[in-house]
Amino acid sequence: xxxxxxxxxxxxxxRLRTPRGPADVVNGxxxxxxxxxxxxxxxxxxxxxxxSVLALLGLLPSxxxxxxxxxxxxxxxxxxxxxxxxxxxRGPGAGxxxxxxxxxxxxxxxxxxxxxxxxxxxxDLDKAAARRRAAELLAEVGLPDPEGTLDRYPHExxxxxxxxxxxxxxxxxxxxxxxxxxxxxxxxxTVQAQIIDLVEKLQAERGTGVIWITHDLGxxxxxxxxxxxxxxxxxxxxxxxxxxxENPVHPYTRGLLGALPDLAQPAVDGVVxxxxxxxxxxxxxxxxxxGCVFWPRCPxxxxxxxxxxxxxxxxxxxxxxxxxxxxxxxxTERTFGAESPGVGRTFGAESPEGGLR
Amino acid sequence: MSxxxxxxxxxxxxxxxxxxxxxxxxxxxxLRAVDGVDLDIVRGETLGLVGESxxxxxxxxxxxxxxxxxxxxxxxxDGTDLTxxxxxxxxxLRRRAGxxxxxxxxxxxxRRTVAQTxxxxxxxxxxxxxxxxxxxxxxxLELVGLDPGVAGRYPHEFSGGQRQRxxxxxxxxxxPDFLVCDEAIASLDVSVQAQVLNLxxxxxxxxxxxxxxxxxxLSAVRHISDRIAVMYLGxxxxxxxxxxxxxxxxxxxTQALLSAVPLPHPKLERERKRIVxxxxxxxxxxxxxxxxxxxxxxxxxxxxxxxxPALQPVGAPGQQAACHLHGVVxxxxxxxxxxxxxx
Ligand SMILES: Nc1ncnc2c1ncn2[C@@H]1O[C@H](COP(=O)(O)OP(=O)(O)OP(=O)(O)O)[C@@H](O)[C@H]1O
Ligand SMILES: Nc1ncnc2c1ncn2[C@@H]1O[C@H](COP(=O)(O)OP(=O)(O)OP(=O)(O)O)[C@@H](O)[C@H]1O
Ligand code: SF4
Ligand SMILES: [Mg+2]
Ligand SMILES: [Mg+2]
Numbered sequence: 079x080x081x082x083x084x085x086x087x088x089x090x091x092x093r094l095r096t097p098r099g100p101a102d103v104v105n106g107x108x109x110x111x112x113x114x115x116x117x118x119x120x121x122x123x124x125x126x127x128x129x130s131v132l133a134l135l136g137l138l139p140s141x142x143x144x145x146x147x148x149x150x151x152x153x154x155x156x157x158x159x160x161x162x163x164x165x166x167x168r169g170p171g172a173g174x175x176x177x178x179x180x181x182x183x184x185x186x187x188x189x190x191x192x193x194x195x196x197x198x199x200x201x202d203l204d205k206a207a208a209r210r211r212a213a214e215l216l217a218e219v220g221l222p223d224p225e226g227t228l229d230r231y232p233h234e235x236x237x238x239x240x241x242x243x244x245x246x247x248x249x250x251x252x253x254x255x256x257x258x259x260x261x262x263x264x265x266x267x268t269v270q271a272q273i274i275d276l277v278e279k280l281q282a283e284r285g286t287g288v289i290w291i292t293h294d295l296g297x298x299x300x301x302x303x304x305x306x307x308x309x310x311x312x313x314x315x316x317x318x319x320x321x322x323x324e325n326p327v328h329p330y331t332r333g334l335l336g337a338l339p340d341l342a343q344p345a346v347d348g349v350v351x352x353x354x355x356x357x358x359x360x361x362x363x364x365x366x367x368x369g370c371v372f373w374p375r376c377p378x379x380x381x382x383x384x385x386x387x388x389x390x391x392x393x394x395x396x397x398x399x400x401x402x403x404x405x406x407x408x409x410t411e412r413t414f415g416a417e418s419p420g421v422g423r424t425f426g427a428e429s430p431e432g433g434l435r
Numbered sequence: 436m437s438x439x440x441x442x443x444x445x446x447x448x449x450x451x452x453x454x455x456x457x458x459x460x461x462x463x464x465x466l467r468a469v470d471g472v473d474l475d476i477v478r479g480e481t482l483g484l485v486g487e488s489x490x491x492x493x494x495x496x497x498x499x500x501x502x503x504x505x506x507x508x509x510x511x512x513d514g515t516d517l518t519x520x521x522x523x524x525x526x527x528l529r530r531r532a533g534x535x536x537x538x539x540x541x542x543x544x545x546r547r548t549v550a551q552t553x554x555x556x557x558x559x560x561x562x563x564x565x566x567x568x569x570x571x572x573x574x575x576l577e578l579v580g581l582d583p584g585v586a587g588r589y590p591h592e593f594s595g596g597q598r599q600r601x602x603x604x605x606x607x608x609x610x611p612d613f614l615v616c617d618e619a620i621a622s623l624d625v626s627v628q629a630q631v632l633n634l635x636x637x638x639x640x641x642x643x644x645x646x647x648x649x650x651x652x653l654s655a656v657r658h659i660s661d662r663i664a665v666m667y668l669g670x671x672x673x674x675x676x677x678x679x680x681x682x683x684x685x686x687x688x689t690q691a692l693l694s695a696v697p698l699p700h701p702k703l704e705r706e707r708k709r710i711v712x713x714x715x716x717x718x719x720x721x722x723x724x725x726x727x728x729x730x731x732x733x734x735x736x737x738x739x740x741x742x743x744p745a746l747q748p749v750g751a752p753g754q755q756a757a758c759h760l761h762g763v764v765x766x767x768x769x770x771x772x773x774x775x776x777x778x
Contacts, residue, residue: 120624121624122624122626122627123594123595123596123622123623123624123627124594124595220716221716222489222715222716222717222718222719223718223720223721226454226455226718226720229455230454234452234454235489236488236489236493237488237493237537237618238488238489238651239488239489241488242488260622263621263622263651264488264618264621264651265488265651266485266486266487266488266651266692267651267653267692267695267696267697268487268691268692268695268712269487269488270651270695270697271695271697271709271711293623293624293625293628294652294697295625295699296696296697296698296699296704297697298699299697299698299699299700299701299703299704300697300701300704300705319701320701320702323699323700323701324700324701324702333626334624334625334626335699337625337626337628337629338625338629338654338699339629339632339654339655339657339658352633352636353629353632353633353658354629355626355627355629355630355633356626359594359597360594
C-alpha cells in the first residue's frame with residue numbers, strides 16, 4: 079500500500095431532492111483505497127452505500143442529486159471532471175458491478191453484444207478478437223458453455239448467471255479501481271469464491287484497488303484489508319478487518335454482528351432460538367436525528383451527549399498504527415460489559431422483529 | 436421421506452427449454468433446467484433448497500407453483516395432479532400456493548398503497564369485500580409485525596425489511612398452505628434478514644405453513660430449515676435433515692459447497708480449507724453421461740462415467756445422496772434424444 083492511493087475520497091456529501099424534502103443521504107464520508115487494497119463497506123439497508131459510490135462515477139440523476147467534497151482517482155478529481163472525460167475513465171479507470179443485474183443488462187441485446195461492446199469501447203480489438211476475449215471472460219467467471227452463452231438473451235439466464243456477465247464486463251478492462259456493489263449476493267458460495275479469487279488475481283497483477291459493498295460479513299472477513307461501517311449516511315466505525323469484526327465498538331456494529339445466524343448455533347430443547355435483531359427502524363434521510371445518528375435505536379445511550387451532539391470519528395486504542403481503529407460514538411468499550419466481542423448480546427431478542435412504530 | 440403427510444410431490448419432474456432457435460428458426464437443442472427431480476415436501480415443514488447458480492432452483496420453485504410449464508414427470512399438490520390443471524382449479528392453486536420474491540424493491544407496485552397491494556389477492560379470489568377487507572388487511576399487517584396504520588402508505592416510504600414484510604403479507608392474504616421463498620432475504624442487511632427469518636419461523640408455527648426456502652445463504656438455510664435439498668445441474672443430489680446435511684454431507688458436491696461457506700471471523704476465515712472444484716462446468720444443454728457431477732468430482736471412479744446414480748439412503752435417518760461412493764445403484768445412462776452435445 080505504498081505510493082499514491084488509487085482513490086482518495088474527502089468529505090463526500092450527497093443531498094437528494096425528494097417529494098418529502100431534501101434527503102441527506104451521504105454526510106461527510108472520507109476514505110482512501112490504496113493500490114491492491116480492498117475496502118469493504120457494510121451497513122444498514124438505505125445507509126447510503128450505493129449512493130456514495132454512484133456519486134463518485136457521476137451516475138446519480140443530475141437534477142436530483144447535489145454532490146460535494148472531492149474524490150481523486152489516481153490524482154484526478156472525479157467530482158469536477160467533464161462528462162466526456164468521466165466516460166473515458168469509467169471502464170479502464172473505474173469498473174463497477176452494479177447492485178441490480180437485471181437493470182444493468184439490456185434485455186433486447188444478446189449477452190455477446192453487450193460484453194463485446196464493453197471490450198471494444200476501451201480497446202482497439204477487432205470484432206472477432208473481442209468476441210474471443212468475451213468468451214474467455216465468461217469462462218473465467220465460471221459460466222458453462224461460454225460460446226453458447228454469448229448468443230443468449232438476459233432473460234434466458236439465471237440471476238447468478240446474469241450477475242457474472244456484469245462482473246465479466248467490469249473486469250474486461252482491468253480497471254485501476256473496481257467497485258463491487260453486492261456483486262456476489264446472487265451467487266452460490268463456490269462460484270462466489272471463484273469470483274473472489276479472480277478479483278484477487280487482478281489486484282496482484284494490476285494493483286487494482288477494490289471497494290466491496292456487501293451484506294455478507296463472511297465475505298468481508300475473507301477479502302477486506304479495511305472495513306467501513308455505514309449508518310445514516312456516515313461512517314460510524316472503520317479499521318482493519320480484525321479490529322472491526324473481532325472487537326467492534328460502535329453499538330450498531332455490535333448489533334449487526336449479533337444478528338448473524340451461527341452455523342454452530344445450539345438448539346435449546348430441540349428449538350433453534352430466534353436470531354437477535356437491532357430493534358427499531360433506520361432514520362429517514364429527510365429527517366436525521368440530532369446527536370448520534372444511531373441514538374433512537376441504541377440500547378446503550380451511555381452518555382449525556384448521545385441525543386444532542388454528533389460524536390466525531392475518534393481513534394480507539396493506538397493511533398500509532400497504519401490503519402487506526404476508529405468509531406463515532408460517545409460510548410467506547412468502557413461502557414459495555416465484558417461479554418464476548420462481536421456478539422451483540424446487549425440486543426436481546428425481546429422485540430425480535432423490530433416492527434414499524 | 437417416511438412419516439409425515441406429503442403436501443407437494445414431484446416424480447421425474449422435467450422443465451426443458453428450447454434453445455438456439457430464435458426468430459422463425461428451429462430450436463437447436465434443449466436446455467435441461469430441471470431434469471428428473473423426485474421430491475416430497477411434507478406438510479408443515481420448511482425445506483431449504485440450495486445449489487450452484489444456474490442449477491435450476493428458481494425453475495423448480497416456479498414449476499411447483501405451475502408458473503412455468505413442465506415438460507415431463509408428475510406433480511401433485513395435496514393429492515391433486517397439477518399437470519393440465521386449468522381454469523377454476525388453477526385459480527384455487529394460486530390461492531393455496533404462493534411466492535415471496537427476491538427483490539422487495541422491484542416486486543411491489545410503487546403506485547399502489549400497502550392496503551391495495553395486500554388486498555389484491557383478496558379481490559382476485561373474491562375472499563373479502565368492503566369493511567371485511569379492511570379488517571383482513573389490518574390483520575395481515577399485524578401478523579407480519581407492521582402497524583395497521585401504515586396501510587395508506589406507499590412502498591418508497593418503507594425500508595427493505597419492511598417492504599419484504601409487505602410482500603409476505605400479500606403472499607399470506609389468500610391463506611395459502613404453501614409458500615416458495617426465492618432468495619427472499621438476499622437483498623437485506625443481516626439485521627433485517629434476521630427479522631424476516633424470525634418472522635417466517637413464527638408464521639410457520641402459527642399457521643402451519645409449508646415453506647420451500649431457496650437461498651445461497653447456507654447459514655440462514657440451516658437456521659430456518661427442517662430439511663435441506665441440494666441441487667446440481669437440474670437434479671436433487673442430496674436431501675435430508677438440516678443438521679445431517681449441514682454437518683455430515685454425503686455427496687461430494689454438497690461437501691464442496693459447505694467447505695466454501697465464508698465465516699464471519701477473520702482468523703477462522705483465513706484458516707478455512709475450501710475444496711476447490713476444478714474441471715469443466717457442464718452446461719444443462721449438454722448434461723454429462725453417468726453422474727452429472729463427474730466432470731468436477733474429486734472422487735470420480737469407474738462407474739461414474741456411465742451409470743447415473745440414484746438417490747439412496749445413506750448417513751443419518753432420512754438422509755439420501757446420489758453418489759456411487761455409497762454403492763453403485765442407478766440406471767446406465769442413455770443418450771437423451773434431441774440433445775446435441777457441445778464440444
Ligand atoms: N434516486 C433516488 N431518489 C431519492 N432517494 C433515493 C434515490 N436513490 C436512493 N435514495 C435514498 O437514498 C438512501 C440511500 O440509498 P442507498 O441505495 O445508497 O442505500 P444502500 O446503503 O445501498 O442500501 P442497500 O443495502 O439496501 O442497498 C435511501 O434512503 C434511499 O431511499
Ligand atoms: N426462460 C428461459 N429460457 C431458457 N433458459 C432458461 C430460462 N429460464 C432459465 N433458464 C436456464 O435454466 C437454468 C436454470 O435456471 P434457474 O434460474 O432455475 O437457476 P437457479 O438455480 O435459480 O440459479 P440462481 O442461483 O443463479 O438464481 C439456467 O441454465 C438458465 O439459463
Ligand atoms: S457418483 Fe462418482 S462422480 Fe458422482 S459424485 Fe459420486 S464419486 Fe463423484
Ligand atoms: Mg445498495
Ligand atoms: Mg434463482
